[in-house]
Amino acid sequence: xxxxxxxxxxxxxxxxAAGEVQAVRGVSFHLNKGETLAIxxxxxxxxSVTALSLVRLIPSPPGKVKSGxxxxxxxxxxxxxxxxxxxxxxxxxxxxxxxxxxSLNPTMTVGKQIIEGIRWHQKIGVTAAKEKAVQMLTLVGxxxxxxxxxxxxxxxxxxMRQRVMIAMAxxxxxxxxxxxxxxxxxxxTIQAQIMRLMKELQKKTGTAILLITHDLGVVAETxxxxxxxxxxxxxxxxxxxxxxxxxxxxxxxxxxxxxPRMDWSKQRELQxxxxxxxxxxxxxxxxxxxxRCPYAMNACHEEMPPETDVSPTHRVACWLEHxxxxxxxxxxxxxxxxxxxx
Amino acid sequence: xxxxxxxxxxQMVITLWVxxxxxxxxxxxxxxxxxxxxxxxxxxVLKNLMSxxxxxxxxxxxxLIYMKSLLQLDLGPSIKYETRTxxxxxxxxxxxxxxxxxxxxxxxxxxGLLLGVVAALRxxxxxDYGAMFFAVLGISVPSxxxxxxxxxxxxxxxxxxPVATWEGWEYSILPSIALAAFPLATITRLMRxxxxxxxxxxxxxxxRSKGLPPYLVVFRHTIRNSILPIVTIIGPLTVGILTGxxxxxxxxxxxxxxxxxxxxxxxxxxxxxxxxxxxxxSLLIFVNFLVDLAYGLIDPRIQLFKKGGx
Ligand SMILES: Nc1ncnc2c1ncn2[C@@H]1O[C@H](COP(=O)(O)OP(=O)(O)OP(=O)(O)O)[C@@H](O)[C@H]1O
Ligand SMILES: [Mg+2]
Numbered sequence: 001x002x003x004x005x006x007x008x009x010x011x012x013x014x015x016x017a018a019g020e021v022q023a024v025r026g027v028s029f030h031l032n033k034g035e036t037l038a039i040x041x042x043x044x045x046x047x048s049v050t051a052l053s054l055v056r057l058i059p060s061p062p063g064k065v066k067s068g069x070x071x072x073x074x075x076x077x078x079x080x081x082x083x084x085x086x087x088x089x090x091x092x093x094x095x096x097x098x099x100x101x102x103s104l105n106p107t108m109t110v111g112k113q114i115i116e117g118i119r120w121h122q123k124i125g126v127t128a129a130k131e132k133a134v135q136m137l138t139l140v141g142x143x144x145x146x147x148x149x150x151x152x153x154x155x156x157x158x159x160m161r162q163r164v165m166i167a168m169a170x171x172x173x174x175x176x177x178x179x180x181x182x183x184x185x186x187x188x189t190i191q192a193q194i195m196r197l198m199k200e201l202q203k204k205t206g207t208a209i210l211l212i213t214h215d216l217g218v219v220a221e222t223x224x225x226x227x228x229x230x231x232x233x234x235x236x237x238x239x240x241x242x243x244x245x246x247x248x249x250x251x252x253x254x255x256x257x258x259x260p261r262m263d264w265s266k267q268r269e270l271q272x273x274x275x276x277x278x279x280x281x282x283x284x285x286x287x288x289x290x291x292r293c294p295y296a297m298n299a300c301h302e303e304m305p306p307e308t309d310v311s312p313t314h315r316v317a318c319w320l321e322h323x324x325x326x327x328x329x330x331x332x333x334x335x336x337x338x339x340x341x342x
Numbered sequence: 343x344x345x346x347x348x349x350x351x352x353q354m355v356i357t358l359w360v361x362x363x364x365x366x367x368x369x370x371x372x373x374x375x376x377x378x379x380x381x382x383x384x385x386x387v388l389k390n391l392m393s394x395x396x397x398x399x400x401x402x403x404x405x406l407i408y409m410k411s412l413l414q415l416d417l418g419p420s421i422k423y424e425t426r427t428x429x430x431x432x433x434x435x436x437x438x439x440x441x442x443x444x445x446x447x448x449x450x451x452x453x454g455l456l457l458g459v460v461a462a463l464r465x466x467x468x469x470d471y472g473a474m475f476f477a478v479l480g481i482s483v484p485s486x487x488x489x490x491x492x493x494x495x496x497x498x499x500x501x502x503x504p505v506a507t508w509e510g511w512e513y514s515i516l517p518s519i520a521l522a523a524f525p526l527a528t529i530t531r532l533m534r535x536x537x538x539x540x541x542x543x544x545x546x547x548x549x550r551s552k553g554l555p556p557y558l559v560v561f562r563h564t565i566r567n568s569i570l571p572i573v574t575i576i577g578p579l580t581v582g583i584l585t586g587x588x589x590x591x592x593x594x595x596x597x598x599x600x601x602x603x604x605x606x607x608x609x610x611x612x613x614x615x616x617x618x619x620x621x622x623x624s625l626l627i628f629v630n631f632l633v634d635l636a637y638g639l640i641d642p643r644i645q646l647f648k649k650g651g652x
Contacts, residue, residue, distance in 0.1 A: 057550055059542070083555075090553035102544040107566050107641055116562065117552035152642040168552070 004176055004208050005031040005054070010068035012046075012053050015061065019281045023049040025232040025288075026068075028307075031176065036202065036209040038219040038240075040255065041229030044277060047212045050229070051178050054210075055089050072176075091121040094169030094207075098181040100161035104153035111149030114168045121172045136167035140197060159190035166198065173205060180212045191215075195222055216259045220244065225313070228252050231278045231288025233304075238314035248316045251289045287319065295320060295328055350634075354627045361623045362412065363405075365616055370401055376421045376610040395421060395612070408616070417617035422609045428617035431602055436621075438508060439591065439598035443583050445514060446521035450579065454526045455572065458533025459565065465538055473530060480527025485586055489520040489593045506594045517594045521586050525579040529572055537568040570641055577633045581626055 012024040024046045031037050039047045052058045053065055054077065070077040072092070077085065089095075097103045105113060114133040118124065124132075130149070137145035140163040153161055162182060169177055179198065183191035199222055202209055213219060219226055219240065226243040228236045228251065236249040247253055254273040275292035278284055284291070290300040299305075299319045308321040319325055375397065377388055392398040396407050411418055417428035461473040496516060497505040503516050540546065541564060549563045588600035599618060606614035638644050 052547075055551065057547060086553045086555050088553070089551055095548075095551040097544060097548065099544060103548045105545040105549065105563050105567070106643060108562070116554065116558070120552065120554055120558070154643050165548075168548075 002033045003030045004033045004073070006069075006071045007050075007054070008069045008071075010050065010053060010070065011066040012049050012058060012063060013066055014063050021280045022283055023063075023232055023280060024053065025283065027229075027232075027234050029227050029234060029237055031208050031210055032224075033175070034202070034206045034208050035224040036211055036222055037225045037227060038211045038213060038223035039227045039229055040213060040216065040219060042255075042277065043214075044280075045229045046232040047229055048180050051095075051180050051210060051212055054178065055093055055095070056085060057089075057095075087121070090117050090169075090174070091172040092174050093176045093178060094172070094174040095178045096162070096165045096169045096180070096182050099185045100158055100165050101153075101185070103165060104161055106153055109150050109152055110156070110164045114149075114164070114171055117168060118171050132171065133167075136171050137164070139170075139201070140164070140167045142167070158186050159194065162186060162190075162194050163197065166194075166201070170201060170205065170207065174207060176208045176210065177202075178210045178212075181214065182211075183218070184214065191218075198222070216255070228255065231283065232280060233288055233317065235289065235318070236314075236316045238311070238316075242311065242314045246310075246314070248310055248314075248321065249289075249318045250293045250295055250320070254292075287317070297325065350631055354624075354631065357627055358620065358624060362409070362616070362620055365619045366405055366408065369612055369615055372610075374610055376612065395419075397612075412620075417620070418613035420611055420614050422606070422611045422614065428613050431614065432599060432617060432621055435597060435599040435602055438596060439587055439600060442514060442517055442521065442590070442596065442598060443580075443587055445518040446583050446587075447525070447580060449518055450522040450525035450529055450583075451572075451576070453522075454529025455533050455569070457526075457530040459537060459560070459568075461530065461534040462537035462541065462568075463560065470534070473534070477527040477530045477534075480523045481531070483523070485520050485523060486589050486593065488523055489517070489590060492516050492520060493593075506596075508594075508596045508598075513594075517590050517596060520593075521583055521590050524586070525582060528575065528579060532571055532575065533568060536571045537564060540564050540568045543567070566640065570637070573633060573637050573640060576636075577626075577630045580629045584622060584625065 007030065008028040010024055010027045011022070014021040014023060027046075027050055029037070039050065041047055049058060049063070053063075054070055056065070056077065058065075065078055068078065072088070075084075077088070080088075104110065111130065111133055114136060115126070115129045118129040118132050119126070122129070133149060134145045137148060142148055142160060142163055148156075153164070156164060166182075177198075182198070183194050186194060195218055198209065201207070209222075211218075211223060223240050225237065225239050227234050228243065228249065230251050236243065236247065236252050238246075243252060244256070247256060251273075258272055273292060278288045278291065284301065286299070286301040286303055287293070287296075287305050290296045293300065297319060299322070305317045305319045305321070307315050307317045309315050310321070320328055376395075377383055377391060383391070389398075396404050399407070408418070415429075417432070419427050420431060423431065457473045457477075461470040464470045493505050493516065496502050504513050507513060546559060546563055549559045554562070587598060588604055590596070591598040591600040592604065599621075602614060603618045603622075605611075606618060
């Protein structure tokens with residue numbers, strides 16, 4: 001598999017009056033051509049900040065990329081002059097966001113919003129761009145595109161607006177699509193439609209997708225690989241099957257246990273992970289999950305665990321991987337065994 | 343669209359009628375009459391005058407007479423300026439006030455928007471602080487302080503502009519600036535805060551994610567959305583300019599309508615008071631109507647009227 005994007009050691013902070021929020025603390029991952037990589041993790045773990053940093057869209061100030069490399073087709077996006085970045089955003093890397101209601105300009109017709117991106121990147125005439133926009137709207141399943149193109153966002157439903165966003169993001173055939181919780185703001189039935197649409201379009205266009213989501217069900221259905229994020233770091237990365245069936249990080253176990261499953265008997269209850277995520281103003285020196293981890297050892301509190309490759313595709317950052325660590329019965333690992341700290 | 347406009351026109355007429363009636367009643371409630379101030383007039387002359395202006399009739403009759411002439415768009419004769427009607431006084435003096443007011447309004451809107459945009463784009467930098475400093479000055483220094491100061495320094499000491507009166511375009515510069523200061527400062531501040539807010543909106547991030555360079559993001563996506571609150575206050579600001587022109591015209595001895603308005607009240611020139619009040623009211627009502635129309639044009643979510651079909 002050929003890699004399209006390679007991120008290493010990405011660190012992003014927000015400099016606030018109260019201090020520095022270390023939102024992303026040394027994240028490394030890659031995205032292959034045409035695949036779907038899902039980033040999962042609880043609220044505030046730094047998923048959106050990671051995604052926005054890839055194309056330097058974090059609000060700045062206060063946001064700032066402290067260090068790291070983002071290599072896209074041989075170029076480091078963090079070192080590129082702004083002007084070069086304008087050519088990559090939208091044309092090489094498209095984005096869709098969580099809230100389709102606020103993500104479209106309310107005073108501009110959706111047609112104009114799609115067309116302006118096409119014209120900026122492809123330098124073609126209005127008529128040709130308009131045709132392309134109609135094509136895109138048809139592609140994302142919006143009926144009556146010739147008429148809809150002249151309408152304003154408030155004349156569309158939430159699901160339809162997200163389709164417009166997808167049409168807009170894919171209009172210039174980007175090689176990569178960043179989708180930050182594209183379905184969270186939508187009704188459940190619409191969520192499934194939108195995910196199916198994205199999957200279909202990916203088959204047609206071969207676009208790689210970086211999918212950020214809370215929904216492990218969506219991950220199981222659409223992703224090829226999964227990256228689990230916690231407290232600004234990636235704790236585990238692997239193929240979907242590796243994460244769902246051979247997870248090695250206690251946080252991943254917790255995440256899986258907190259998700260309902262079809263094969264569970266009725267008595268089994270959802271297990272929320274006790275405790276709360278680390279303070280990003282003053283993160284602990286060790287593993288960010290140590291305070292909530294039932295298997296935490298001394299080392300976990302003192303030093304960041306190194307990343308260990310469990311298989312060529314499966315990587316985990318946990319002290320339990322250390323040869324001298326006590327072995328944990330991974331089969332039984334579940335949150336029934338956790339003592340809830342009172 | 344037509345139905346909306348017709349409905350609004352009808353409402354405007356009703357509003358004007360209410361204003362006319364209230365002004366008429368309040369005027370009658372003020373003690374004194376047009377002829378009491380001057381030296382004693384002979385009994386017979388006074389009587390003739392009273393009957394000429396229908397002032398000897400009972401108030402309801404006076405009211406009906408006045409309403410009747412209003413319907414014919416006739417504001418009646420002036421009492422103070424015996425040879426002229428209120429209509430001619432307004433048509434002679436209004437162009438001067440209109441020029442002054444329009445210049446001030448254009449200056450305020452254009453400069454205010456520009457400064458606001460620049461301040462927002464340079465948020466918390468030197469230009470921003472500078473613009474905000476002048477905005478606070480403009481809002482807190484009243485025009486009757488600003489105008490004489492400008493006269494003293496810009497006209498008398500440095501001789502850059504004429505001090506007063508109205509004899510050519512250069513005479514209109516100082517009064518226009520004095521009149522524009524407050525609305526200009528208000529628009530600057532409002533535009534800045536509105537734009538700073540719009541810049542944090544999700545759709546701005548979307549526009550940037552399409553690869554648009556900053557100037558396109560600002561021109562296409564930011565300004566139009568930031569301008570909505572400005573459109574709303576254009577109405578009140580125009581009112582401010584209209585009423586502010588009374589003071590400015592007085593300070594700069596400009597032969598505008600404001601001068602007649604102020605004088606008409608101390609002279610008890612009933613027809614002139616009524617005429618100018620109604621004229622100003624229609625102007626304000628009309629400006630507000632225009633503002634509403636503009637609002638509907640700028641923000642598609644505000645539907646003033648149903649589009650045909652659909
Ligand atoms: N503009 C900002 N200013 C200050 N802090 C920010 C800003 N954006 C994000 N953060 C901080 O960065 C951290 C990570 O936020 P991020 O939005 O990436 O979380 P997330 O994983 O996307 O969560 P969610 O699932 O809720 O979207 C949070 O602690 C947040 O407070
Ligand atoms: Mg997020």
